[in-house]
Amino acid sequence: MAALLIPVGAPGQDAAPTDPRVARQSFYLPMRDGVRIAVNVYRPAKDGAALATKAPVVFAFTPYRARYVDKGKLVELVDQPTFGLRDLVHSGYVVATADIRGKGASFGARRGFLDQTEARDGAEIVQWLARQPYATGDVGLIGCSYLGGTAMLVASAQPPAVKAVFSAATDWDKYEFVRRGGITGQFNTRPEDPLTGDYASVPVDGDAGGALLKQAVAQHAGNTPMAPLWYGIPYRDSMSALTGTRFWEEVGPYTHKAALARPGVAWYVWGNWNDEPTEQVIRTAANLPAKMIIGPGSHCEMPKQIDINAIQKTFFDRYLKGVRNGIETEPKYAWWRQDGSGGALIRSNRLPGVGIKRTTLFLGMAGQASAGTLARTAPGAGRFDYRVEYDISTDAYFPFWPDTPDARAALFTTAPLAAPATIEGYPIVSIKAAADMPEGDLFAYLEDVDPSGKAVVLAQGRLAGSHRKLAKAPYADLDLPYHSGLQRDATPLVPGEPVTLTFELSPRSYVVQPHHRLRVALAGADPRQRNLAEIKSGLTKRWMLYGGAAASRIDIPFTTTVQFETGVQ
Known part of the structure; x- marks a missing residue:
């Protein structure tokens, strides 16, 4: 699989502030069916030149545009505070981000929300990254909300390079999440994003005039609309007319439990109490060998009381770099207990509520x-x-x-x-x-x-x-x-x-x-x-x-x- 790219360290087509400790490149990576996925790689650097040393890779897969321009300002997934990805590059990791097919700068049309097509795409990207000369061969997956779902999704495809997954604010049982109690009632049924948003994506390096970007976004008109997908499958065993499958079973993730729980993959899950996916995060921790933390606040909101970025780095240091930092000896679970205007972090080897008489x-x-x-x-x-x-x-x-x-x-x-x-x-x-x-x-x-x-x-x-x-x-x-x-x-x-x-x-x-x-x-x-x-x-x-x-x-x-x-x- 050959990537369409230019040399590491070459200037991109954006006005990003210069970070001498990061060397960025972006390119199209062809998938098994020829669809080209827009990938961005950020490598540790000195004075803007990529270091020759090998490093573990942390990968995030997004439908929300990994790099785009908003009111003249460059916005990059690598700089979102929820993930601390730029800090990971500064700490000696290679970070890669990519737009899922049918979104952002990627080509193709999205078949379904977190479907097996995305799973295979992500697995191919992970294995390609692991083979690069700058990579040690070990890869971690990271994300919150949809990106937390892609982290689980890609792990379910069992790419051998994946050794650690940090997944947040996503579900274990997609039917129970989207149609909880048989009723659709969350943000999954929101209107579709207009294609104008994808046209605001930054073209990959080498696509100076944005001709490839325009071709890619034109294909997004063929995306499966999400709300009709969910409304069209009222039962767990419904056959989707849009995907031709029992889609709830396809997207699991519980239907892929054996793959997710396979030996050699470490898990950490995170949620916040004022967020509907949190009940699914706890179910995930009950079914996978995962550590878990629940904070105060809303969806993917960084709690002031808990340093999520530090936890993510400690987790990846242990399972991608082999640093003996003791994370595995801590209690498996932690959660914030709100008490008036304050509260306390509770640590336990039992999940919240387990063993408590009602x-x-x-x-x-x-x-x-x-x-x-x-x-x-x-x-x-x-x-x-x-x-x-x-x-x-x-x-x-x-x-x-x-x-x-x-x-x-x-x-x-x-x-x-x-x-x-x-x-x-x-x-x-x-x-x-x-x-x-x-x-x-x-x-x-x-x-x-x-x-x-x-x-x-x-x-x-x-x-x-x-x-x-x-x-x-x-x-x-x-x-x-x-x-x-x-x-x-x-x-x-x-x-x-x-x-x-x-x-x-x-x-x-x-x-x-x-x-x-x-x-x-x-x-x-x-x-x-x-x-x-x-x-x-x-x-x-x-x-x-x-x-x-x-x-x-x-x-x-x-x-x-x-x-x-x-x-x-």
Whole structure:
């Protein structure tokens, strides 16, 4: 496989600030089918001249343009703070970045989101890099969000050179992530990026007039659109008309567990609590021999309390350079426990929530949504007629975490806490309800409400009524409720007939402060459902919610005994 390139150290066609410790080159690398992928290589240098010594390679594979111009300024993946890639070059690593086919400066059309075509492309690039005279032959993969997915994807293709993978904010079970509970509701269904963005990519070295770039981007018009792909495969075993495969199985990653867990590959996974993929990050750690860290914050956000770049470097130093830095002797898992305005880093050899007995709080129906109760003592039987509000929307392009749904939800609130209460792990809800139509969705949120009434969402989950049947998970699932998502298991609701919907909420490590209240909010729709306008006519208009000892409840993993103010509860 011959690359189309110019000599290392030759000037590129951009106005990048000069870094005398880095020598960059970019080129097209032909794949097995002739499609040319745009690759960038950054080598350790002195006074701009690449060093002759061999070094391990760290590779990142992106759909978001590895090098592009924004308002006259060069933007490079190597300089994104999330990854610390330039610092890795300064520390003696070769760093390589590439645009996936159908995106950025690469040729071709994207067949599917994180599909096996991308897996094979990435594996070919990795093996090519490992054979270069500047490489030791050992390669690490790195990424967050989609790039975290490509890191797992490329590893699943088993390129022999890969020895270490640092993957963040991505999924273990693509169906459970994108269509959690049978409902699409995340940023995966966002609109397609216009081709104008790809035209802003920096041409590879040697393509001075950008003629090749224009040819490459013209081919991107053939990309498979992502939202129709996801909407077109409602069940885990659906056959995609766009890819010709059972696409959820193809993209796994759990279906490729044997390849991912193969000996000789070290793993580290990272997520943040206010980010929907984090529950998938924990599942990944439960199924792979991986270290894990969970920080505060949102999607791929660098926590101020944790130096993620330092962790990444220590990890690669150990498994790509062989440095005996003790990372393998540390507890496998670490996570940030929020406590008021501060918190602490918890280190453990068990995953958060594992082995913790849950405390049951019962939902009490008092006739009005705003007056619903949440208590340890089961109330008498009661019910509430909740009408779903569908005329909702969000302006957020990436709605990583939901806002409180209180104005449009049925609410169930505890008395104020008399002492701090620590939550560690996944809450589980079991809601007895009846719909007025065969199809209906239910969203549940656990909130912390301060004395002023301000609420923040701690955990959230969702389940389509027709997907309520419980099944055995095909992987280690931390003893959480699992719904197969198979078409044969989908059971429409019988209007007016109560059923129990049991599902987990997203995990959390959090200390609820004294005088705060806990609240469960139940809603029939969420603004993150981008297709609400198209589907709302087929969904229930009201849920009849049932309370009482044998009805609705939430089981919360408290590590401490929850105490409420005397005389209130």
